[in-house]
Amino acid sequence: MKSMATRFxxxxxxxxxxxxxxFAKATSRFPxxxxxxxxxxxxxxxxLYKAKYFTQTLDHFNYHPKSYETFQQxxxxxxxxxxxxxxxxxxxxxxxxxGNIEWFAQNTGFVYEIAxxxxxxxxxxxxxxxxxxxxxxxDKKVAYKNTSTLGYLSSTQALAxxxxxxxxxxxxxxxPDSPVVVFGGSYGGSQVRSESENCYKVIKGSWQQIEDxxxxxxxxxxxxxxxxxxxxxxxxxxxxxxLETALIYTPMTDYPxxxxxxxxxxxxxxxxxxxAIDDPTGGNDTFAKLYGAANVYYNYSGDATxxxxxxxxxxxxxxxxTWQACTEMIMPTDGSNKESIFPASEWDYNDLASFCEAYFxxxxxxxxxxxxxxxxxxxxxxxxxxxxxxxxxxLRDPWxxxxxxxxxxxxxxxxxxxxxxxxxxxRFSTSEDPGWLKDVRRREVNIITEWLSQYxxxxxx
Amino acid sequence: MKSMATRFxxxxxxxxxxxxxxFAKATSRFPxxxxxxxxxxxxxxxxLYKAKYFTQTLDHFNYHPKSYETFQQxxxxxxxxxxxxxxxxxxxxxxxxxGNIEWFAQNTGFVYEIAxxxxxxxxxxxxxxxxxxxxxxxDKKVAYKNTSTLGYLSSTQALAxxxxxxxxxxxxxxxPDSPVVVFGGSYGGSQVRSESENCYKVIKGSWQQIEDxxxxxxxxxxxxxxxxxxxxxxxxxxxxxxLETALIYTPMTDYPxxxxxxxxxxxxxxxxxxxAIDDPTGGNDTFAKLYGAANVYYNYSGDATxxxxxxxxxxxxxxxxTWQACTEMIMPTDGSNKESIFPASEWDYNDLASFCEAYFxxxxxxxxxxxxxxxxxxxxxxxxxxxxxxxxxxLRDPWxxxxxxxxxxxxxxxxxxxxxxxxxxxRFSTSEDPGWLKDVRRREVNIITEWLSQYxxxxxx
Numbered sequence: 052m053k054s055m056a057t058r059f060x061x062x063x064x065x066x067x068x069x070x071x072x073x074f075a076k077a078t079s080r081f082p083x084x085x086x087x088x089x090x091x092x093x094x095x096x097x098x099l100y101k102a103k104y105f106t107q108t109l110d111h112f113n114y115h116p117k118s119y120e121t122f123q124q125x126x127x128x129x130x131x132x133x134x135x136x137x138x139x140x141x142x143x144x145x146x147x148x149x150g151n152i153e154w155f156a157q158n159t160g161f162v163y164e165i166a167x168x169x170x171x172x173x174x175x176x177x178x179x180x181x182x183x184x185x186x187x188x189x190d191k192k193v194a195y196k197n198t199s200t201l202g203y204l205s206s207t208q209a210l211a212x213x214x215x216x217x218x219x220x221x222x223x224x225x226x227p228d229s230p231v232v233v234f235g236g237s238y239g240g241s242q243v244r245s246e247s248e249n250c251y252k253v254i255k256g257s258w259q260q261i262e263d264x265x266x267x268x269x270x271x272x273x274x275x276x277x278x279x280x281x282x283x284x285x286x287x288x289x290x291x292x293x294l295e296t297a298l299i300y301t302p303m304t305d306y307p308x309x310x311x312x313x314x315x316x317x318x319x320x321x322x323x324x325x326x327a328i329d330d331p332t333g334g335n336d337t338f339a340k341l342y343g344a345a346n347v348y349y350n351y352s353g354d355a356t357x358x359x360x361x362x363x364x365x366x367x368x369x370x371x372x373t374w375q376a377c378t379e380m381i382m383p384t385d386g387s388n389k390e391s392i393f394p395a396s397e398w399d400y401n402d403l404a405s406f407c408e409a410y411f412x413x414x415x416x417x418x419x420x421x422x423x424x425x426x427x428x429x430x431x432x433x434x435x436x437x438x439x440x441x442x443x444x445x446l447r448d449p450w451x452x453x454x455x456x457x458x459x460x461x462x463x464x465x466x467x468x469x470x471x472x473x474x475x476x477x478r479f480s481t482s483e484d485p486g487w488l489k490d491v492r493r494r495e496v497n498i499i500t501e502w503l504s505q506y507x508x509x510x511x512x
Numbered sequence: 513m514k515s516m517a518t519r520f521x522x523x524x525x526x527x528x529x530x531x532x533x534x535f536a537k538a539t540s541r542f543p544x545x546x547x548x549x550x551x552x553x554x555x556x557x558x559x560l561y562k563a564k565y566f567t568q569t570l571d572h573f574n575y576h577p578k579s580y581e582t583f584q585q586x587x588x589x590x591x592x593x594x595x596x597x598x599x600x601x602x603x604x605x606x607x608x609x610x611g612n613i614e615w616f617a618q619n620t621g622f623v624y625e626i627a628x629x630x631x632x633x634x635x636x637x638x639x640x641x642x643x644x645x646x647x648x649x650x651d652k653k654v655a656y657k658n659t660s661t662l663g664y665l666s667s668t669q670a671l672a673x674x675x676x677x678x679x680x681x682x683x684x685x686x687x688p689d690s691p692v693v694v695f696g697g698s699y700g701g702s703q704v705r706s707e708s709e710n711c712y713k714v715i716k717g718s719w720q721q722i723e724d725x726x727x728x729x730x731x732x733x734x735x736x737x738x739x740x741x742x743x744x745x746x747x748x749x750x751x752x753x754x755l756e757t758a759l760i761y762t763p764m765t766d767y768p769x770x771x772x773x774x775x776x777x778x779x780x781x782x783x784x785x786x787x788a789i790d791d792p793t794g795g796n797d798t799f800a801k802l803y804g805a806a807n808v809y810y811n812y813s814g815d816a817t818x819x820x821x822x823x824x825x826x827x828x829x830x831x832x833x834t835w836q837a838c839t840e841m842i843m844p845t846d847g848s849n850k851e852s853i854f855p856a857s858e859w860d861y862n863d864l865a866s867f868c869e870a871y872f873x874x875x876x877x878x879x880x881x882x883x884x885x886x887x888x889x890x891x892x893x894x895x896x897x898x899x900x901x902x903x904x905x906x907l908r909d910p911w912x913x914x915x916x917x918x919x920x921x922x923x924x925x926x927x928x929x930x931x932x933x934x935x936x937x938x939r940f941s942t943s944e945d946p947g948w949l950k951d952v953r954r955r956e957v958n959i960i961t962e963w964l965s966q967y968x969x970x971x972x973x
Contacts, residue, residue: 111884112573114839114874115663202576214883378575413575422675423572431970435899509892 099163100127100156100175105219107179109186109203111211122186124212127156127175129163134170136226139510141503145175145234146213149375150367152177152184155236158312160479162234165496169503171232174220176213180204180371198413201374207423230506232499236474243302243321243392245447250325251392254298254344257337258394261291277338278345281357289360294341295393297324297348302449305472307488308481315351318483321447323347377407381417430459438462439502441495445471464498466491560624561588561617561636566680568640570647570664572672583647585673588617588636590624595631597687600971602964606636606695607674610836611828613638613645616697619773621940623695626957630964632693635681637674641665641832659874662835668884691967693960697935704763704782704853706908711786712853715759715805718798719855722752738799739806742818750821755802756854758785758809763910766933768949769942776812779944782908784808838868842878891920899923900963902956906932925959927952 103126110118134140143162147155156175166173177184185194186203194200221227243250264270271286278293280286304312305321317323327333327343349358376382383398400417407413425432433440437459443466444454450473455465468475468491476491564587571579595601604623608616617636627634638645646655647664655661682688704711725731732747741747765773766782778784788794788804810819837843844859861878868874886893894901898920904927905915911934916926929936929952937952 108877110574111880112666112668113571113663114666114877115660118663119875199576202574202579205573205575207573211884215879218879218883414580416569416575418679419572422679423672436897438896 100129100153100173102127102183105216107184107212108215111208111215120186122179122184123189124179124216125152125177125183126216127152127173127177129166129173132166132170133172136224136229138170139226139228139230139507140170140172141230141232142217142221142226143169143171143173143232143234144213144217145173146210147176147178147181148235149178149181149372150369151182153182154367158479159234159236159477161477161492164480165492165499168496169232169499172224172229174217176216178209179212180374181368195371195374198411201411204371204374205379206375206420228510230503232503234477236477243298243325246321247325247329250328253328253337253340254392257294257341258291260337261294265290274338278342279357281359284357284359284361286360291394293358293360294345297345298392299449301348302447303473305445305447306475306478307470307485308483310478312478314348316348317351320347320351374411374413377403377411377413377415379416379419381415381420429455430457433459433463440464441466441498443467443471443474443476443491443495445473445475447471448473462502466494561590561614561634563588566677568645568673569676572669572676581647583640583645584650585640585677586613586638586644587677588613588634588638590627590634593627593631594633597685597690599631600687600689600691600968601631601633602691602693603678603682603687604630604632604634604693604695605674605678606634607671608637608639608642609696610639610642610833611830612643614643615828619940620695620697620938622938622953625941626953626960629957630693630960633685633690635678637677639670640673641835642829656832656835659872662872665832665835666840667836667881689971691964693964695938697938704759704786707782708786708790711789714789714798714801715853718755718802719752721798722755726751735799739803740818742820745818745820745822747821752855754819754821755806758806759853760910762809763908764934766906766908767936767939768931768946769944771939773939775809777809778812781808781812835872835874838864838872838874838876840877840880842876842881890916891918894920894924901925902927902959904928904932904935904937904952904956906934906936908932909934923963927955 104123105126106121107124108118109120109122112118143166145155145159145162152175159175162173165171179186180194180201180203183189185191187193187200217231221229221231243254261274264274265287267273274280274290275282275286278290280290300313301316301320301324304310304314304316305319306312306316308318310316310318324344324347327347328340330340330343333340333343349355372380381400381403383400400415404415407415425436433455440463442455442464444451444456445468447470451467455463456467457465459465468487470485470487471491475488476495480489480492565584566587567582568585569579570581570583573579604627606616606620606623613636620636623634626632640647641655641662641664644650646652648654648661678692682690682692704715722735725735726748735741735751736743736747739751741751761774762777762781762785765771765775765777766780767773767777769779771777771779785805785808788808789801791801791804794801794804806819810816833841842861842864844861861876865876868876886897894916901924903916903925905912905917906929908931912928916924917928918926920926929948931946931948932952936949937956941950941953
């Protein structure tokens with residue numbers, strides 16, 4: 052499948068907002084990995100949250116018979132720090148993105164770590180059609196069967212789910228005046244040039260070499276051997292994509308400490324990748340260098356003996372993103388041959404439309420998202436119709452180019468970190484966190500504190 | 513039909529807003545009346561607008577097969593004053609409410625009168641399922657047939673229609689930077705006590721008298737004769753509603769000059785009604801007094817010889833409101849016996865639900881609108897998530913109690929007029945307009961001028 056994905060990322064904290072949205076990118080390729088946060092201040096997942104279920108409306112915007120169907124939406128809750136309704140103590144809500152909500156909870160330690168000082172209730176809400184939150188009876192096969200069921204997977208419905216669940220939860224807790232702080236994160240672009248000019252040049256030059264080799268007699272066998280591709284796996288047409296995935300997701304998760312978000316990785320994995328490429332002992336064997344780099348991403352544990360490029364396992368349940376990318380999340384991404392480390396590519400709407408027609412029998416609506424959310428000039432729109440949002444972007448994150456990097460108003464604040472990767476601020480802290488990361492988190496906490504104090508002030512007559 | 517209607521009104525002008533919404537109330541009873549604005553600066557309706565049609569998406573929020581159906585949405589356009597795209601001249605958009613858009617255009621002269629000084633393009637967009645904007649082939653009978661078709665009549669869909677049409681129009685006009693000023697108006701309560709204490713007491717006392725008379729032998733005939741009810745019309749159970757309608761809609765349209773919005777009326781019709789009731793020559797004949805008052809509303813032209821209380825004609829095409837009141841526009845309205853001129857009534861959700869089940873086979877969603885638009889504390893929500901809105905309320909308008917009467921922020925401004933009726937400011941001006949009305953309009957024009965100037969300033973780098 053041609054990558055139709057995009058590189059629009061933003062990460063935001065939003066206070067009092069019911070319109071926060073996280074755009075997220077997921078490819079179809081995620082290697083299996085064990086879900087385990089690299090550090091928990093709590094010893095087991097059971098202590099992180101309890102799973103609950105909310106009877107959610109299938110269709111918030113129409114009133115035909117099917118609209119009245121409901122489904123069970125999963126949310127995770129932790130009330131150990133909550134100060135309670137009588138204090139109007141805050142509710143921290145993470146609005147889920149395109150995957151199993153437990154995975155996000157386990158990788159969003161920041162919320163757990165700051166909850167006690169705010170006496171906050173923690174709620175992670177799963178996005179419809181992901182994880183266990185499956186309409187049409189809870190069975191993913193049924194929910195994903197065809198357009199008449201999958202048709203209810205849309206961003207506006209998901210936002211309405213969150214608003215409905217939060218309002219019902221506040222009602223049940225008798226906490227109408229508790230402020231809600233919304234957290235969300237997401238990702239999706241690439242550079243390693245800042246790490247090493249040689250590394251950049253080797254990668255950039257390799258695509259043509261791979262293609263030339265594949266077209267030579269015996270070339271596929273050479274590639275299979277060079278990259279340790281399993282015997283049962285295809286090579287032609289798959290290898291470049293497999294390498295691209297590593298080259299996109301490693302910078303995206305270029306954390307300063309060892310981590311396991313998409314795959315288990317060492318601290319600063321981009322540095323490790325480029326080390327493999329720049330290693331003078333490697334001589335001029337481009338394929339050996341590339342293999343070493345890919346190993347950082349695909350085989351940090353060292354357990355893999357060969358790689359199956361056809362592996363479509365989806366441990367985090369991200370497959371629904373393909374549907375979203377075929378309906379409303381239409382994000383044109385061109386690759387320029389001049390600067391990009393990737394092969395040149397030209398985005399063609401018709402290619403996307405043909406794929407979506409064949410795969411889902413659905414026609415994309417390329418202008419809807421910008422109509423709904425005002426994305427053509429998000430600064431102008433947000434300035435007048437939003438408040439109390441923090442956008443954090445790590446500039447190492449390849450996709451930070453799509454983020455809000457400058458303040459939009461007094462209360463819509465952009466925080467950037469030169470050395471940061473995507474959503475690094477949201478992760479559990481570790482004893483090895485660098486000073487800049489601690490500073491980012493401290494600043495975020497201070498802003499949330501100030502906004503909450505303004506809110507409580509506005510409650511007193 | 514029991515009145516399930518409400519009395520929530522507001523009227524607003526909104527600049528740059530794609531989220532303005534007008535809540536409107538319409539009863540099932542509107543007497544036939546000829547559509548004719550009382551004063552046009554232009555000689556014929558043909559000069560007011562040209563009708564055009566836009567191919568609109570049936571369902572903006574889902575992607576199942578039916579969602580991809582389209583319908584023809586009507587809009588009215590007048591470009592005689594437009595300064596053009598090269599000047600970034602503004603676009604004035606009236607977002608239609610629950611009726612034929614031509615009726616609203618003909619009663620919204622303000623927009624026409626101020627357009628020249630702003631060099632504005634004028635666009636009136638019809639609300640889906642009203643007027644000619646009928647999904648499912650354009651035939652109202654088909655569109656209103658059952659829940660599977662009527663289900664697409666919802667406020668969020670209507671707002672998405674407006675956003676989609678406006679964005680497409682700007683694109684076609686190559687006017688991406690033209691500011692859009694949105695106008696809307698609506699209504700829905702009642703007092704005549706400020707006019708005359710005696711008038712108030714007579715009306716308040718009459719309900720019991722009508723009921724007592726109806727229960728006496730020969731009482732219905734007496735009522736029929738007293739109120740000149742046609743022989744083919746029912747009396748019992750209909751008379752009180754017929755009088756209530758007059759007592760709601762006359763104060764609502766208590767304009768300072770003769771008008772014809774709902775019905776043809778004299779200047780200050782409430783004064784005329786109370787004159788009929790207070791008239792000392794009327795003696796103690798309550799029914800004769802009430803008849804005189806009802807005549808002001810129902811028979812100002814003097815043409816009617818008898819009244820048909822069963823008349824359900826709907827000249828402005830407002831019938832879809834019943835569906836909206838059965839699905840999302842759930843607005844509890846109690847009548848207190850202590851102060852209200854109307855008989856005491858207690859609002860009961862179950863009554864509404866039973867009616868809607870029997871009539872439409874649909875279940876109301878009483879919490880959706882406040883979830884979607886934040887209505888439980890609109891001040892708190894708008895302050896943080898809106899800007900550049902003027903809310904005008906005439907305090908004579910019985911339903912102004914539901915309006916925004918105080919400024920919410922520096923750019924969300926409430927204007928009230930002690931002697932104003934609902935949306936009086938939006939009407940065509942006349943040579944007899946009182947000073948306070950001229951002042952209101954002048955202030956509105958000044959605010960729009962200032963906001964547009966801020967906008968143009970923000971366009972220059």
